[in-house]
Amino acid sequence: MRRLFAVFALVAGFLLTPVGADATVANVAPSATASASYTSPWESVAAINDGIDPDRSGDTRNRRWGTWPHAGEQWALLTWPSAQTISSVQVYFFDDGGGVRLPASWRLQRWDGDAYVDIPATYAIAADTYNTVTFPAVTTTRLRVVLRSGEASVGLLEIRALADSAGRQSGWSPPAALAAPLDEVWRHVESTGDPYGFRNYGWDQIISNGGSVNYCVRWDSTAPVSAELRDRIHAALARSFKKWMDVMAGHNGWPYAEVPVKVVGWAVRDRALLQWSDDSVDVYVGDMREDAPQCAEPCARLYNQSGAYPDCPGGASHHYDMSLWLTEGMQGGMGGDWGQRVGSEYLVGNLGSDDIHILLHEIGHSFGLNDFYDWTPSGQCCFLMKAGSATSITEFDAWMLRDVWRHLKSRYGY
Ligand SMILES: [Zn+2]
Structure with missing residues (x-):
């Protein structure tokens, strides 16, 4: 599932550094x-x-x-x-x-x-x-x-x-058999949204930060969390995010070999659920939105797309680009520019899995990839973004991600 919050009114202009198009x-x-x-x-x-x-x-x-x-x-x-x-x-x-x-x-x-x-x-x-x-x-x-x-x-x-x-x-070099279905996918993206006008994809967030991404964990659950579980959730998120970023490393001008994932905050209803006393992450208690705890909105990129966070306690380094929203009892997932939402039991139960496939799918949405509920690109059958047909990032998923970058990269000066 997919949901994008469009907060266009808050979007400020991007500073572009044009790169010459000459082939020298x-x-x-x-x-x-x-x-x-x-x-x-x-x-x-x-x-x-x-x-x-x-x-x-x-x-x-x-x-x-x-x-x-x-x-x-x-x-x-x-x-x-x-x-x-x-x-x-x-x-x-x-x-x-x-x-x-x-x-x-x-x-x-x-x-x-x-x-x-x-x-x-x-x-x-x-x-x-x-x-x-x-x-x-x-x-x-x-x-x-x-x-x-x-x-x-x-x-x-x-x-x-x-x-x-x-x-x-000339960094665009998909296998010949994928060129046509990839074009179909991109036309579908254009027909179902405004990818050129939308300015809060994972791409925008990473480039705005100079090559990293910050997260808030929304712990929408009544289960306690130990420091060890906190760190395992961070590690699983970082590992999942890296699977998509590895697709981009060294490809077609993408500037980052590594994109570190920092968890800067945890949001809970009740501080007593968090069984740690260190201050390695900011903790937000009882700040509710959509009936779920959230990290402070002045620290959220979703509400501060100029990239300035004047009212974020701790300043810009404590801002978050996305939330990992973990909901007790939830089946399936949602993803968008605001982050990813999956069941808390699902994630905790799959921390040791190599491919946490619902989370991987939802991260794909955060980079502008669509669902495929009612159609399939020519010649394709099974891939992660076609929910239920694959449980890991396939070659077609990889090229779909690279194709989003191909179409958007000029706005970042690449
Ligand atoms: Zn989906």
């Missing part, structure tokens, strides 16, 4: 913030992504990044506000023939959300030219150049990080 390779390094393990006081780490192509490794005209007198392992880092998909990097070494020389070795690392991970490739070391490294595309917010010094300290004049905008523009 773009150097995205200048849009990053540069930092380094160490920078000699007379040099500048901002040199490495200022867009100036050096004439030679001993450049004396333009600013440079150097680590003299430090030796050993040194690094320079590019950090972007959103993830970039990069498949080639060019590095121009600084070598003044004295205190700063070519490195003995070097490598690239990407940030995977927890740690820096080496990018396997062939790393050339030549003076007076760009050293080009190519590799299977990586999507990351941080790229690090790690240099091991040789006969002196090390430095860089310029880094170029190349994102293939041609690949971004």
Whole structure:
């Protein structure tokens, strides 16, 4: 089942960052913030992504990044506000023939959300030219150049990080047999709503947050909840959400390899049901709507679609985009931009299931996918969004999700 609360009147304009539609390779390094393990006081780490192509490794005209007198392992880092998909990097070494020389070795690392991970490739070391490294595309917010010094300290004049905008523009590549049914599905979406005008899909929420989603749990039940059960519910929600996000990782310009799910609040009728005393989540008691407890409305994206939460206790970091509404005795489920609603006994009874299929289905609605009560796309039989016909995300479900992104992504600048 599906229900979308349309709160169009509260929608503010989106800030779009247009991406050129030309089919060229773009150097995205200048849009990053540069930092380094160490920078000699007379040099500048901002040199490495200022867009100036050096004439030679001993450049004396333009600013440079150097680590003299430090030796050993040194690094320079590019950090972007959103993830970039990069498949080639060019590095121009600084070598003044004295205190700063070519490195003995070097490598690239990407940030995977927890740690820096080496990018396997062939790393050339030549003076007076760009050293080009190519590799299977990586999507990351941080790229690090790690240099091991040789006969002196090390430095860089310029880094170029190349994102293939041609690949971004032609990132739509469904299996041929799915093209026609996917078009049928999208026409159905257009005929049953206003996907271009609706501004509170999961897409909007994640991008507004810079790559994460916040939840409130509405505990519409008289059963007690231990801290362990609280954490298992969070884990099951995060695992389910990740199944949809994994479909998008690295696909057609989607900028996030990971979308963390944060549970910021629990709403109950009676505080005594919650058997924990830590303050890891906000607790809301007796704030009722639709005869069920809710987290405070000033913290809800549904009612604050400008993205500002001036009256939310704790501020914007305590806001919630969606609710996981768990109702005692409920069969089936509902889903929409406001979140997902399933039976509390159903969820608790399925915390160990790999596919909590009703919850997965309802999350699909939150990203704009429809039900299929009265029709089936050509050539398809069984998939998660056709309730009762599948219990996990199928290839067709995956491509339906990607197709929503294909049609909406330009409004986010992708
Ligand atoms: Zn449904």
